[in-house]
Amino acid sequence: MTDNKQKKTPFFTKLKQYGQKNVAPFDVPGHKLGKVPNDLLRYTGPKIYELDSNSPIGLDHLNKPVGVIKESEALMAEACNAEKAYFITNGTTIGILAMIMTVCKAKDKILLPRNVHKSVINGLILSGAIPVFMKPNIDTDLGIANGVSLETVQEAIEENPDAKAIFVINPTYFGVISDLKKIAEIAHQNDMSVVVDEAHGAQFYFSEKLPYSAMDAGCDISALSMHKTAGSFTQSSVILCQGERVDHHRLRASLNMLQSTSPSSLLLASLDVARKTMYFQGAKRIEKVLQLAKETRDKLNQIPGIQTFDKDYFINRGSFGFDETKLIIRVSDLGLSGFEVYQMMRKIANVQLELAESHIVLAVITIGTTKQHLDKLVSGFKKLSEKYYKQRDMLEKIEFEYQFPEPYTRPREAYHAPNKVVTLDDAIGEIAAEQVMIYPPGIPILIPGEIISESVINEIKFYMRKGSALQSDLDDNHLRVVDKEIWIKWEGDLDEF
Template identity: 60%
Template sequence: MEKDHKETPFFTKLFEYATSNTISHDVPGHKLGHIQSDLLDVAGEMLYKLDANAPRGLDNLNRPTGVIMEAAELMADAFGGDKAYFLTGGTTMGILAMIMSVCRAKEKIILPRNVHKSAINALILSGAVPVFVKPSIDTELGIANHMAYEDVERAVLDNPEAKAVFVINPTYFGVTSDLKAIVELAHERDMMVICDEAHGSHLPFSSELPQSSMEAGADMSSCSLHKTVGSLTQSSIIISQGSRVDHVRLRSTINMIQSTSPSSLLLASLDVARKTMALEGETTIPKIIDMARKTRDRINEIPGIKAIDDKYFIQNGAYDYDETKLIVKVSDLGLTGFDAYKELFDEHHIQMELAETHLILAVLSIGTRQEDLDALVNALWELSNKYFPMKLRPILPKVKYSYPEAYTRPREAYHAPKKYVPLYQALDEIAAESIMIYPPGIPIVIPGEIISQDILDDFEFYQKSGSVILSDTEGGYIKIIDKEYWDKWSEIYEDE
């Protein structure tokens, strides 16, 4: 890092404005908190005073030339890139902007099938053609992990005209692919490398963590600072480096999907989170890793419960592992992760990040306290004391995992004529919507894919498990392409 990270240009100017007794005739309509509101009573007037909408001196996010630009330059320095863009629509927005700025309609992009829904939506908006790489599947834990280098290489060699390779660094569960090697492979063939670093904003700040996108040489990445380094929810960045990035196109794409009234609170929270990480990350992160390791050891003493470590993933082919993700396998107790997730919340006031069939996940971050990990370990002991003596049948791993086959581009399926059918009639039809459980928000099926029996079984299983299912359709129905009208429609409507 080359810059003075004690500075917080945007936050400092915002605070100056909030305390300046300026008479507000602009929006927002709460006029620096001169209203009655239940939120104001609870959160205080300062929350509203800091919620300003680009007054003089506070710069403009759509074309930064002042304090936002200075804050972004510090951000770029901290993340090891050349240029940073502040986002108030999360990494969801970052992924949309990156893919839309790189791929035009019918151009190819190589990406793992376990991408977040925002990448699928970017395919719909851009019209790009996905070349999916099947990620490594861990049947024991029931999760999808890294992409094997050989699989990416095959996709690159088979699709030399692809514009970019998209890599998740790390996955929700902390697993990474060999990003540096993928970057070399892609750059040799003039392809860009774009990263989803929603779960990896802390990576640039410690050598004990997997490589960050910028260290590995990627061109662009979007990072959810709100997930692991303490900024407010929805605040993210795009970080970029090198000469392959078309900044004019990227800026205009960001401005297309960014609000013209971005939240100053979110922007300020990015500025101060960067300062904290730049100044303290190197000392804080090793402490978090140490807490994670010790907590794993304690959890591994509990009968029927297992905490998964980096060695497990590396033995299973992962390139590296982010140890701040704490995966706890509970299915040997005869409970699903969904059962444990509910019980931890209902009976122990513990909110986990997510549940899957076999596991629950805790995300450790700069806000994690030792006492909160102690509470988790104690609650897991209680879970074990209750269920282990019952000798319930462990949940068996599902042996067969398959991803659906693509029939057409997501955008084509999105625009095609559609109809709604009950799930039991959907076998072998072409999906016209994405369906996912949230979290993690990774689609089970996306528009344009053929609905297989496995998809229908998964859907039924997740419905029964009480998971939050996100789809456009409710009540046991699914949106599919109406094939009867599709041919006629294609003759009239030439989709790009």
């Protein structure tokens, strides 16, 4: 019975019918279902434009669904074993903002790992919540931050019994898993909500061969990027929730505050059909790509200077699990940085990788990945190894301390404080008023409210030297910092922030 229901795609079906009805459209969008010729329309054909409508009669409203969007969201919730699903057309970025604004009012405490995506920091600025950062496990050999241990969570809860919520990244960008079931259990015993960034974990809902999902672990609310790993269009995401702790009025209000009033029907339709495909084909196809991923790991491990990592590696280093659809490839033994390899693989092998860090690159495998793709990846790394292995000095060792900067004040406070622009060198000892990160992965090196240490400045300079995509609100070599001279808060009562 359930299976039959999951064959339906209520929103996509209605949208398709609307485009074929020969309606005279006096509403927006102004291309009027594809009547304005342009290069994109000529390239793709008119169908995409016929599916680009903005809430005509019968197509429901994302900001208060009562019709086909509601039905499609209910099917998504059912497929993911959740009580309720909310479609999002501005990415998990918006999902995270909305989740934080739902669980935290200004000055409520939230426990979270420091290696969060930049949207989480923006969520803190918008909500005014007070972050209590938990230190993630650091893998100094790979140069990445992983999940948080249960002990760290337990300790953070004991020290902050008044916190309203715990925020967990599961999986991390690199696929590392935390013990979500236990985290949910402890959090609930202490009357805290569990909010999950599942941006990289949409596939978990459709295969038992993968780690369990946030909903299966008993978490309260989670945002997942269907577009990253489950086949929908870029920017289409979902919030899933269950249980009594989620205030649906507040969630709806937050989403409506953040989302466009003209959500893309193409993105909504792509969520509908991606859910159907994953529901019926996900498990089988994920099993197949997991096998291909294993074979690829074995082949890559035989290439001199190349190393890959499986679940055992992470479990032996204290993590709870690992999503083996993420292929972490260590390249530093070639004497090359991940940043260099990221560029070279595109040039020499026509392979586009997901991201680079100093010692590794990341390849993301989904049900769209083919054997031919993986063969190309292996042959690219063979070429690199033939050319560089033992031909170059070993990679410059980075002097990261893996100490996150000390927070001085809430991100919101620092963001709104009087500020000034200083050079990187002059920023040492100041309080950051902006975020700095490399993108991807978009994990901030520095966030508003933190005291800027010399080691953070060295880290920023390292990334600049390596030519990685450093992002801040300003040009290179400058930072926006709080102007302490005219900031009343400076030397004020910290309890007040």
